[in-house]
Amino acid sequence: MTPGALALLVRRELSRSGGALATAGFGILAGTFALAFFVALGLGARAVLLGDVFPLDRVELEPEARPEPGLLALLTGRGKAPPGIAPEAVERLSRHPGVAAAYPKLKFAFPSGAFGGKEIIGRDVGTHEMLADGVAPALVAPDIKGPTPFEDPLARGGAACSVDSDCASSEYCELPSDAARGQCSAPVPVIVSPYLVEIFNKGIAPAHGLPQLGMTLVTRAQGVTFRLQLGVSMMGAAKRGKSRDVKARLVGVSRSALDLGATLPLPVVERWNREYFGPEAATRPSSLLLRTKTAADVASVVQAGAAEGLVARDSRARDVSVLVTSTIALLSLVAGTMLVVGATNIAHTFRMLVSERRREIGLYRALGATPGDIRAWVLALAVAVGVAGGLAGVGLARVAAWLVDLLAATHLPDFPFKPASFFLFPAWLVVGAAAFGVGFAVTGALFAVRRAVKIDPMEALGSG
Amino acid sequence: MSVPAYELQAVSRTFGVGDAARRALDAVSLTIEAGEVTAITGPSGSGKSTLLAILGALDAGYVGRVSLQGVDLASLDERARARLRAQKIGFVFQSFHLLAHLSVRDNVSVPALFARSAGDPASRAEEVLARVGLPGRSRDRPDALSGGQRQRVAIARALFASPEILLCDEPTGNLDRASSAEIVALLVREARERGRAVVVVTHDPEVSSRADREVSLRDGALVEAA
Incomplete structure (x- = not known):
């Protein structure tokens, strides 16, 4: 039988038994809809949670928390130095086969504050107790979209100075505590995390009557200058x-920046830590951010870190990943159950169809159809029902997803990392869900196919 | 010397096994020539339809030898037998077996679904419909036709692929006398004019009397070959 003849037979059968086949295909539609909808929801949630909130392809290792130092240690001064990570450990972990890149981080080892923001939000705000750290410029380079590079401004040189007025108006005099002369410096580049922007928008701004900062506004506000107060905070002064x-x-704004604080170029923090705490606070990174080659490498990298006395700073990514994967699996199971019910429905309908077409099948056999032709006819019919049900299910899932997104956008209150869409429909999901629909329809029809092929033509045609 | 349409040598067919075994055909030997109308008669259960199924390459479970135009049917696999049916054999049934959802023309051209044909199936259908005396009815549905007309459509379907053999199972069983006579005349004409071997299973003495040869079966055995 030629493909054209097969298509003609299927088309005739669809027009003749359209109602029954549509009913049979409804189960496939419902199952495919549920599968596509739930998996797309899971993928969307995973994309937001693991892409924006808890990135999975990286792990930050830091020294294990030390036990309370005790009174004697306090009296003798032990336990004051930040423990940090030995440079040798940094080197070893950098060479781990699962590590694509290693970026040391160094926290401020001295009190500080920050004030500014008038250009963005209309008035100066600030904190007398600022958290900050330094990261290697290479880590955040892809996130810096503006003209100002994220690097130590002193690396570019500058005129000698004693006070800020010795420098250009846009500069300040970088004058270390123990130095008689300093060096004119461009403002130190700072990046913040999108998380901090979200916290400001959803928590701080409403509480203080300040305008919210859209990410676009923050990006446009790049270049706004702040005042950093070094060596003193509301908790006290540096030693x-x-x-x-x-x-x-x-x-700039970067996911690699400190969640609640400011992030500066590593050489700047090293210099200031040395100035306000001592050399030991400048040479031992407080944590090490490791970007893994794949998400699957995270476990072995964490294990290698444990051997160096380091622990993962945040295991939420893995927890979230397990949670999302489990949820997708559970919902897929529900969808799978619906597809099984749909396949059962198909099996019943096709069994009836083959029984009703018994004489017709016998006639076709007498007129030259092979068992293979009969098999192809019934299977093609099942494929047609599966394709129609599968595509309709996927299409319906997309419409439902669009409606959910619309309702969420208009009715749900704003919350941190609220996505534009809760769903993700990659091409493989669309094709895969439709293929599942076809697969279950064909599976449901297999028994009927077997019956159809076994029909004895003469018996079916009423000869005895 | 022309090759016979069929040669059967000691053909037996048994259904069931053990105590339930029933012999439907018992050592039937027979030759059927092209251009002849052969009537197969006998009481119900005598093996007529079993013989027809074997001649139509629809039943391969026999013992003995059946050759169609010199080709041993036992040497053919399922696919080859189907191709043989599509190309060389036309079937006509007592109940017509027309498909009610198709037009007359589409019914006639159903064989085109299972065999490659060079021409246009619609044109060929019109041609054979004219040949059986039903020009201008190609767009009608079968239920708009009389019994005799339906059987003519069924014969047109059987003739669609220009087969060399026509196997007819009680072709007049559901028709009145006038229609029966017309159908028999049509079948005889196909044998005479086209040289087709026409095999007719029938209870009707009128039909067997028009045949060139009558073969009677009783309890699966050949009792008379006139």
């Missing part, structure tokens, strides 16, 4: 050095 103000400039 070494003199408190002083420096200029800082917001140059």
Whole structure:
């Protein structure tokens, strides 16, 4: 039988038994709809949670928390130095086969504050107790979209100075505590995390009557200058050095920035830690961010870190991944059950169809149809029902997803990392869900196919 | 010397096994020539339809030898037998077996679904419909036709692929006398004019009297070959 003849037979049967086949295909439609909808929802949730909130392809290792030092240790001064990570451990972990890149991080080892923001939100705001750290410029380079590079401004050189007025108006005098002369410096580049922007928008801004900062506005506000207060905070002053103000400039927003604080170029933090705490606070990273080659490498990298006395700073990514995967699996199971019910429905309908077409099948056999032709006819009919049900199910899932997104956009309150869409429909999901529909329809029809092929033509045609 | 349409040598067919075994055909030997009308008669259960199924390459479970135009049917696999049916054999049934959802023309051209044909199936259908005396009825549905006309459509379907053999199972069983006579005349004409071997299973003495030869079966055995 030619493909054209097969198509003609299927078309005739669809027009003749359209109602029964549509009913049979409804189960496939419902199952495919549920499968596509739930998996797309799971993928969307995973994309937001693991892409924006808890990135999975990276792990940050830090020294294991040390036990309370005790009174004696406090009296003798032990336990004051930040433990940090030995440079040798950094080197070993950098060479781990699962590691694509390693980025040391260094926290501020001295008190600090920050003030500014008038250009963005209309008035200066700030904190007398600022958390900050330094990261290697290479880590955040892809996130810096503006003209100001994320690097130590002193690396570019500068005129000698004693006070800020010795420098250009856009600069300040970087004058270390123990130095008689300093060096004119451009404002220190600072990046913040999208998480901080979300917290500001959804928590701080409403509480203080401040305008929210859209991400676009933050991006446009790059170049806004802040005042950083070094060596003193509301909790007290640094043990070494003199408190002083420096200029800082917001140059970008990056997921690699400190969640609740500011992130500066690593060489700047090393210099200031040395000034306000001592050399030991400048050479031992407080944590090490490791970007793995694949998400599957995270476990072995964490294990390698444990051998160095380091622990993963945040295991939420893995927890979320397991949760999302389990949820997708559970919902897929529900969809699978619906597809099985749909396949059962198909099996029943096709059994009836073959019984009703018994004489017709016998006639076709007498007129030259092979068992293979009969098999192809019934299977093609099942494929047609499966394709129609599968595509309709996927299409319906997309419409339902669009409606959910619309309702969420108009009725759900704003919350951190609220996505534009809760769903993700990659091509493989669309094709795969439709293929599942076809697969279950064909599976349901297999028994009927077997019966159809076994029909004895003469018996079916009423000869005895 | 022309090759016979069929040669059967000691053909037996048994259904069931053990105590339930029933012999439907018992050592039937027979030759059927092209251009002849052969009537197969006998009481119900005598093996007529079993013989017809074997001649139509629809039943391969026999013992003995059946050759169609010199080709041993036992040497053919399922696919080859189907191709043989599509190309060389036309079937006509007592109940017509027309498909009610198709037009007359589409019914006639059903064989085109299972065999490659060079021409246009619609044109060929019109041609054979004219040949059986039903020009201009190609768009009608079968239920708009009389019994005799339906059997003519069924014969047109059997003739669609220009087969060399026509196997007819009680072709007049559901028709009145006038229609029966017309159908028999049509079948005889196909044998005479086209050289087709026409095999007719029938209870009707009128039909067997028009045949060139009558073969009677009783309890599966050949009792008379006139």
